[in-house]
Amino acid sequence: MNFDLSEEQQMIVDSVAKFVENDSPVERFRELRQSEQGWEPQMWAKMAEYGWLAVAYPEEQGGFGGSFVDLALILEQLGRGLVPEPYIPSVVLAGGLISKFGSSEQLERYLTPMIEGRSSLALAYAEKQSRYNLNDCLTRADKSTGGWTLKGQKVWVLNGHAADHLIVAARTSGEQFDSSGISLFIVDSDAPGLSRILVKGMDGQRSALINFDGVEVDADRLLGEENEGLAPLEWAIDRGAAAACAEGQGEISEMFERTVQYLKDRRQFKVPIGSFQALQHRAAEMFAEVELCKSTMILAAIQADNEDAGTRKAEISSAKLQLNDGGWFVQKYALQLFGGIAITDEEDIGLFFKRLRVLNGLFGDADYHVDRFQSLERFNGESI
Amino acid sequence: MDMSFTPEQIAFRKEVREWIDSALPPEIKRKAENGANFEHDEVMEWHKILYRKGWAAPGWPEEVGGPGWDVAQRFIFGEECARANAPTLSPFGLGMVGPLIIEYGNDEQKKRFLPKILSGEEVWCQGYSEPNAGSDLASLQLRADKDGDDYILNGQKTWTTHAQYADWIFVLCRTSSEGKPQQGISFLLADLKNTEGIEVKPFLTTGGTDAFSETWFEDARVPQENRVGPENEGWTMAKALLGHERTLIGGVAESGRWLAATKRIAASTPVGVGTLMDDVAFRRRIARLEMRRRAVGMANLRILAAAQVGRAPGPESSILKLAGTEVYQAITELAMDAMGHNAMGWFDSPLEALPEPQQWIASQFNYLRACTIYGGSNEIQKNIISKVILGLPNA
Numbered sequence: 001m002n003f004d005l006s007e008e009q010q011m012i013v014d015s016v017a018k019f020v021e022n023d024s025p026v027e028r029f030r031e032l033r034q035s036e037q038g039w040e041p042q043m044w045a046k047m048a049e050y051g052w053l054a055v056a057y058p059e060e061q062g063g064f065g066g067s068f069v070d071l072a073l074i075l076e077q078l079g080r081g082l083v084p085e086p087y088i089p090s091v092v093l094a095g096g097l098i099s100k101f102g103s104s105e106q107l108e109r110y111l112t113p114m115i116e117g118r119s120s121l122a123l124a125y126a127e128k129q130s131r132y133n134l135n136d137c138l139t140r141a142d143k144s145t146g147g148w149t150l151k152g153q154k155v156w157v158l159n160g161h162a163a164d165h166l167i168v169a170a171r172t173s174g175e176q177f178d179s180s181g182i183s184l185f186i187v188d189s190d191a192p193g194l195s196r197i198l199v200k201g202m203d204g205q206r207s208a209l210i211n212f213d214g215v216e217v218d219a220d221r222l223l224g225e226e227n228e229g230l231a232p233l234e235w236a237i238d239r240g241a242a243a244a245c246a247e248g249q250g251e252i253s254e255m256f257e258r259t260v261q262y263l264k265d266r267r268q269f270k271v272p273i274g275s276f277q278a279l280q281h282r283a284a285e286m287f288a289e290v291e292l293c294k295s296t297m298i299l300a301a302i303q304a305d306n307e308d309a310g311t312r313k314a315e316i317s318s319a320k321l322q323l324n325d326g327g328w329f330v331q332k333y334a335l336q337l338f339g340g341i342a343i344t345d346e347e348d349i350g351l352f353f354k355r356l357r358v359l360n361g362l363f364g365d366a367d368y369h370v371d372r373f374q375s376l377e378r379f380n381g382e383s384i
Numbered sequence: 385m386d387m388s389f390t391p392e393q394i395a396f397r398k399e400v401r402e403w404i405d406s407a408l409p410p411e412i413k414r415k416a417e418n419g420a421n422f423e424h425d426e427v428m429e430w431h432k433i434l435y436r437k438g439w440a441a442p443g444w445p446e447e448v449g450g451p452g453w454d455v456a457q458r459f460i461f462g463e464e465c466a467r468a469n470a471p472t473l474s475p476f477g478l479g480m481v482g483p484l485i486i487e488y489g490n491d492e493q494k495k496r497f498l499p500k501i502l503s504g505e506e507v508w509c510q511g512y513s514e515p516n517a518g519s520d521l522a523s524l525q526l527r528a529d530k531d532g533d534d535y536i537l538n539g540q541k542t543w544t545t546h547a548q549y550a551d552w553i554f555v556l557c558r559t560s561s562e563g564k565p566q567q568g569i570s571f572l573l574a575d576l577k578n579t580e581g582i583e584v585k586p587f588l589t590t591g592g593t594d595a596f597s598e599t600w601f602e603d604a605r606v607p608q609e610n611r612v613g614p615e616n617e618g619w620t621m622a623k624a625l626l627g628h629e630r631t632l633i634g635g636v637a638e639s640g641r642w643l644a645a646t647k648r649i650a651a652s653t654p655v656g657v658g659t660l661m662d663d664v665a666f667r668r669r670i671a672r673l674e675m676r677r678r679a680v681g682m683a684n685l686r687i688l689a690a691a692q693v694g695r696a697p698g699p700e701s702s703i704l705k706l707a708g709t710e711v712y713q714a715i716t717e718l719a720m721d722a723m724g725h726n727a728m729g730w731f732d733s734p735l736e737a738l739p740e741p742q743q744w745i746a747s748q749f750n751y752l753r754a755c756t757i758y759g760g761s762n763e764i765q766k767n768i769i770s771k772v773i774l775g776l777p778n779a
């Protein structure tokens with residue numbers, strides 16, 4: 001057992017932290033949330049230059065052969081600056097799927113340009129009625145002469161507004177709730193019949209509602225096995241949840257540290273408010289939650305690469321629950337301890353709060369992950 | 385001890401319900417049914433309709449234009465307004481400075497101010513907090529120096545809710561620096577629109593609307609006749625007013641409205657072949673909060689009833705503020721959870737992505753993080769409870 005970062009990992013952490021400090025402090029996000037795209041292609045290219053988009057992919061794919069832990073370390077630092085570039089949708093979700101299940105041709109056409117920072121990707125899976133159930137899929141892909149025809153709608157597609165290529169989950173057989181019969185397709189975002197509606201989120205980031213109105217794709221756009229798309233999708237969404245914990249860790253730590261500083265600086269009743277025992281105890285409880293979040297986040301990141309789905313699910317669900325419950329405690333009391341100023345848009349603390357609330361609702365909420373945990377086979381044993 | 389409603393009260397409820405239903409203007413009603421956000425103009429339109437009916441100020445005595453209702457009637461009226469999702473009237477005139485003037489104002493002040501508060505012709509805001517005087521309100525620094533028949537005001541208030549719409553502001557200001565900080569404070573009424581030297585700078589809240597402002601005073605003249613109560617004795621009145629404010633902020637009626645909204649959202653959110661409202665685990669979460677809200681509602685009634693027979697809402701109102709706001713926030717959190725991915729949206733999200741009844745939830749959820757902060761933060765309420773009610777010793 002060893003929880004120390006390797007030398008390379010420490011270097012990554014330091015360089016991302018420096019990037020956030022110099023190139024992408026919270027003020028940059030503040031400006032970008034007013035813009036249409038919400039993030040900047042030239043900054044994406046810069047992140048590619050640093051190698052951060054490539055880190056976790058195998059060397060033969062143009063990556064550095066790193067692990068999910070490397071991704072988590074990067075995301076944690078990006079979270080501290082609320083960096084809005086589409087790291088989770090592009091690198092973790094869609095890029096992860098292509099890397100793991102793509103043909104060599106698909107890797108070259110869709111993954112390579114993304115790794116080089118010349119394009120970005122998105123994963124279109126959620127539907128209006130699906131909530132967190134990945135098997136609830138109404139979008140259909142029907143066989144056509146040259147390939148497939150897609151019909152349906154996807155909602156809250158993170159980075160869907162800007163992505164060059166989308167991975168779309170669609171039904172190639174079976175009924176709405178069937179586990180088998182879902183397939184994944186790589187679709188160009190400018191394909192005829194595809195229309196996107198930009199949606200600005202509470203957190204100032206962007207997603208899209210996407211309609212597929214008879215979109216034709218060639219046979220070589222199928223990603224992985226026909227009808228067997230659910231397991232890869234679950235795998236990707238689990239990694240999304242682990243990534244949310246990692247990015248969320250950055251935001252939680254930032255909120256916590258800023259709160260402690262505020263307790264020292266802000267004076268009322270002629271003393272720093274941090275001298276009130278009620279607030280000292282609150283800060284102590286927050287600290288405990290920050291540490292629990294960090295612990296489960298690390299465990300989830302380590303197990304995200306585990307081939308055993310049971311272990312992966314158990315740890316990632318535990319981490320997501322901790323983010324949604326323990327992290328919520330931190331974000332809620334950070335606002336409370338800032339007092340009135342926390343409710344102003346000018347104060348950064350509220351921006352972190354909003355981003356975290358969005359992460360709470362992505363890739364399964366607390367109820368979803370508790371349900372999933374107790375439905376794991378190993379839960380019926382003595383201890384998990 | 386008796387909690388049942390008399391036949392008269394049951395008839396009264398019916399009368400109120402039917403009247404609200406017929407009196408709500410169509411656009412307001414449509415918004416009410418969709419849980420949408422009301423514009424200031426719509427709130428004032430509803431205020432004026434209630435005024436014409438004689439129901440704008442349920443808590444005021446009859447001789448100054450109140451309807452002369454007892455506690456039960458006021459309770460029923462509050463419930464019915466929440467049930468209909470009718471706009472909540474601005475509290476600063478009707479719920480705060482009005483009752484204060486009724487209790488402490490002189491006859492001229494009553495004649496000058498009360499009718500226009502009641503009719504909604506004049507809108508009010510509250511100038512208590514300053515950048516360095518929040519929880520420690522008594523350390524406030526807005527200076528009021530005597531000059532002839534006037535006071536000259538210099539300094540700054542902040543977080544002034546509704547200042548951007550208001551005609552008048554009631555301010556706590558410093559008229560003396562002698563003695564304890566509490567001793568040199570006076571309560572003044574200032575004409576916000578027609579006084580030179582007052583500037584209102586609205587700023588955005590995390591809800592995305594410009595709900596509050598900084599209010600600056602630079603040699604602003606306020607006639608001495610606009611002082612309520614004796615000079616340097618504003619603190620007692622300020623505290624009495626906070627008692628009123630805290631029972632209002634408890635938000636029992638408002639949280640009932642949110643519960644209803646949460647159920648509507650859950651019932652319209654598909655899960656598998658049914659809806660979220662069929663999900664036992666989620667129903668249990670709603671039920672727990674609904675039951676807890678009933679406890680707060682009953683405590684509210686008991687405290688109001690005690691105030692009715694001559695006892696002002698005292699430190700007990702701190703309990704309502706504490707427990708009420710925590711249930712209230714928990715219900716807004718539940719509404720967000722009910723929305724699933726839709727909770728990511730914002731009020732400017734296109735309707736295809738976010739149905740109208742869910743459009744304002746995230747904004748208000750964010751704004752309502754404030755209800756445990758304003759009106760005396762919940763930490764301050766705990767200090768009041770432990771010191772004033774429980775008599776626990778100081779460190």
Ligand SMILES: Cc1cc2nc3c(=O)[nH]c(=O)nc-3n(C[C@H](O)[C@H](O)[C@H](O)COP(=O)(O)OP(=O)(O)OC[C@H]3O[C@@H](n4cnc5c(N)ncnc54)[C@H](O)[C@@H]3O)c2cc1C
Nearest residue numbers: 336337339340510512513518519543545754758759761763
């Ligand atoms: C949305 C909103 C609307 C508002 N509207 C108005 C308005 O219309 N008019 C008006 O006058 N004011 C208004 N306020 C101001 C509000 O009353 C103050 O924000 C509140 O009193 C807290 O003061 P503060 O913001 O300076 O926080 P601070 O007093 O700096 O408090 C910061 C933190 O320290 C804690 N704390 C402070 N002292 C103690 C203590 N002794 N023991 C333990 N904990 C302590 C507080 O609980 C809080 O968590 C509004 C505020 C908000 C957020």
